[in-house]
Amino acid sequence: MIDKKTLYQHSTLATLVPGLLKGTLKMSELLQHGDTGIGTGEGLDGELIILDGQPYQVRSTGEVKAVSANFTVPFANAHFADFKSLFAVNHLAGKQLETQILAATHYQNIFFAVKVSGRFKKIQTRAVAKSESPYPTLLATAKAQKIFNAEDIEGTLISYYAPQLFNGVAVGGYHSHFLAAGYGFGGHVLDYTINDAEVQVQAFTTLEQHFPLDDPEFMAHDFAADNIANDIEQAEK
Numbered sequence: 001m002i003d004k005k006t007l008y009q010h011s012t013l014a015t016l017v018p019g020l021l022k023g024t025l026k027m028s029e030l031l032q033h034g035d036t037g038i039g040t041g042e043g044l045d046g047e048l049i050i051l052d053g054q055p056y057q058v059r060s061t062g063e064v065k066a067v068s069a070n071f072t073v074p075f076a077n078a079h080f081a082d083f084k085s086l087f088a089v090n091h092l093a094g095k096q097l098e099t100q101i102l103a104a105t106h107y108q109n110i111f112f113a114v115k116v117s118g119r120f121k122k123i124q125t126r127a128v129a130k131s132e133s134p135y136p137t138l139l140a141t142a143k144a145q146k147i148f149n150a151e152d153i154e155g156t157l158i159s160y161y162a163p164q165l166f167n168g169v170a171v172g173g174y175h176s177h178f179l180a181a182g183y184g185f186g187g188h189v190l191d192y193t194i195n196d197a198e199v200q201v202q203a204f205t206t207l208e209q210h211f212p213l214d215d216p217e218f219m220a221h222d223f224a225a226d227n228i229a230n231d232i233e234q235a236e237k
Ligand SMILES: [Zn+2]
Pocket: 038, 039, 047, 175, 176, 177, 188, 189
């Protein structure tokens, strides 16, 4: 039976902070843990979004590509979709929606996913450019990002919420990626305003945290010296 109550996470956001950006899980393996998800490629190679079992990569050129089974990820989330309708929204800013979801669900202390499908009045995304080994830190890599803006665009936003207590394991709060209906636009979401959309949520009872045991650099790294919370705040929000 497919488990729809578990959020699967490969590696942690903290791993990216000092530049441990090696791809340590194949897309084919990630897809065994979900048909929906977000993540990034080796060297922070763009922004990934998985919808209905199909993984897409938004590159720093803005181009959206299908992702192959052998593509590797240093960090990703995935789960099997079982979204429940929450409400429909009109003319609402993303930040307001995030507050309204928590007010309606009281999910502030658990992991949950959000799916927003509809028409966006405007949306701003970014996509990071791939770095080569030896990798720079997350902050340095995130500076080499391209920012994209779209207006009056139809698409799907997938967001994972992590309780603040887990900032470092994941992004504390919401971490959202977007894909346009025509696959011509997407990325890691910085800001948006909805025109009209359906908002669905899915609560998780369990976080399955998978670690890259085969990566000697990760196994040897001392995370105590990294400024994890500060760097995630600057790079991911
Ligand atoms: Zn992201």
